[in-house]
Amino acid sequence: MSLPKRHQQFPTTDHDHQHCVAQALREAESYCRKRGVRLTKLRHRVLELIWANHRPVGAYDLLQQLTLDGHKAAPPTVYRSLDFLLENGLIHRINSLNAFVGCDHPGLDHAAQFFICRGCGQAAELDDAKIESAIADHARRIGFSIERRSIEITGICTHCKGKNCDA
Amino acid sequence: MSLPKRHQQFPTTDHDHQHCVAQALREAESYCRKRGVRLTKLRHRVLELIWANHRPVGAYDLLQQLTLDGHKAAPPTVYRSLDFLLENGLIHRINSLNAFVGCDHPGLDHAAQFFICRGCGQAAELDDAKIESAIADHARRIGFSIERRSIEITGICTHCKGKNCDA
DNA sequence: TTTATGTTGTTATAGTATAACATAACATTA
DNA sequence: TAATGTTATGTTATACTATAACAACATAAA
Numbered sequence: 001m002s003l004p005k006r007h008q009q010f011p012t013t014d015h016d017h018q019h020c021v022a023q024a025l026r027e028a029e030s031y032c033r034k035r036g037v038r039l040t041k042l043r044h045r046v047l048e049l050i051w052a053n054h055r056p057v058g059a060y061d062l063l064q065q066l067t068l069d070g071h072k073a074a075p076p077t078v079y080r081s082l083d084f085l086l087e088n089g090l091i092h093r094i095n096s097l098n099a100f101v102g103c104d105h106p107g108l109d110h111a112a113q114f115f116i117c118r119g120c121g122q123a124a125e126l127d128d129a130k131i132e133s134a135i136a137d138h139a140r141r142i143g144f145s146i147e148r149r150s151i152e153i154t155g156i157c158t159h160c161k162g163k164n165c166d167a
Numbered sequence: 168m169s170l171p172k173r174h175q176q177f178p179t180t181d182h183d184h185q186h187c188v189a190q191a192l193r194e195a196e197s198y199c200r201k202r203g204v205r206l207t208k209l210r211h212r213v214l215e216l217i218w219a220n221h222r223p224v225g226a227y228d229l230l231q232q233l234t235l236d237g238h239k240a241a242p243p244t245v246y247r248s249l250d251f252l253l254e255n256g257l258i259h260r261i262n263s264l265n266a267f268v269g270c271d272h273p274g275l276d277h278a279a280q281f282f283i284c285r286g287c288g289q290a291a292e293l294d295d296a297k298i299e300s301a302i303a304d305h306a307r308r309i310g311f312s313i314e315r316r317s318i319e320i321t322g323i324c325t326h327c328k329g330k331n332c333d334a
Numbered sequence: 335t336t337t338a339t340g341t342t343g344t345t346a347t348a349g350t351a352t353a354a355c356a357t358a359a360c361a362t363t364a
Numbered sequence: 365t366a367a368t369g370t371t372a373t374g375t376t377a378t379a380c381t382a383t384a385a386c387a388a389c390a391t392a393a394a
Binding site for chain 2: 009010095096113115117118124126128130131134135137138139142143144145146147148149150151152153154155156157158161
């Protein structure tokens with residue numbers, strides 16, 4: 001199953017981001033309904049905040065946003081929502097940043113490869129079959145059973161080249 | 168440049184680990200001498216502690232070991248040694264575990280792919296050219312300049328299969 | 335030996351995450 | 365609807381991970 005083109009590129013700074021957010025939330029709602037899990041108001045709001053842009057966002061940033069909402073929240077509040085969203089494949093954790101980013105094709109048990117731009121801070125999620133199969137081949141060769149993958153490639157995206165990113 | 172076989176497999180529990188440690192330390196010493204950087208007593212000791220086994224080890228575990236040595240150390244002490252060892256390619260950081268593991272072929276700007284066994288806790292460092300080239304190809308395709316890679320595959324290694332690892 | 339540089343010591347604090355228990359909301363069935 | 369069980373959230377405290385800032389010490393170079 002291949003992904004639409006939008007998933008495979010870094011978004012430009014002027015893309016219609018409202019569309020990204022709206023679509024992600026719609027898909028999340030539909031997905032949770034199908035699975036019979038509850039996308040509560042809080043979880044919905046956290047997901048929306050994560051989708052505020054394409055940059056991975058930290059738990060304590062989310063906490064601060066919730067506080068600005070007038071919601072006096074403590075760390076467990078946001079971490080529990082993050083756990084729910086992670087378990088249901090609605091977001092991914094970027095280990096190298098201690099941060100979280102929205103997933104725009106929930107439900108697939110996909111490989112979740114990330115290219116992360118040090119210039120604009122954006123993360124692009126890829127699902128490259130060749131990368132995945134190269135890893136699967138190696139695992140098979142040494143008798144390793146894969147459970148989780150964390151593939152995070154950091155660098156400079158095409159939009160940030162030539163800008164002041166000390167690239 | 169391909170790696171010796173030992174680098175591409177999970178070590179068995181009964182392998183001659185003294186050999187691993189001794190060789191890693193010898194290589195580190197030689198490498199630092201060549202580069203003109205100082206593998207001080209402290210840094211040497213931290214590296215030796217990291218090589219105590221093939222499991223990634225946390226900074227505060229190292230701190231505790233140093234304390235058992237009689238060395239009353241504080242966090243910055245160990246983090247500075249870790250920074251030095253990282254900068255010189257003598258260890259790698261496993262982001263998904265907040266932990267550090269020895270590198271047995273320092274100096275190469277290698278891809279550092281890790282398979283991490285949830286059963287025995289050991290990490291095997293790979294340098295699979297097909298994985299690396301699949302990533303490089305994709306990066307080229309989208310105009311992305313790679314600076315750092317973090318590839319961490321978690322699962323169950325061949326030795327742990329059939330044991331009580333709820334695999 | 336003086337000076338410059340690099341390393342380590344020390345204290346304080348920032349940043350990330352979870353344990354444990356209380357309360358509230360929701361769902362089910364009687 | 366009331367009673368009950370279950371899930372979600374609130375709340376407090378604390379554990380774990382990492383760095384800032386400045387002092388003291390050690391090594392290398394002049």
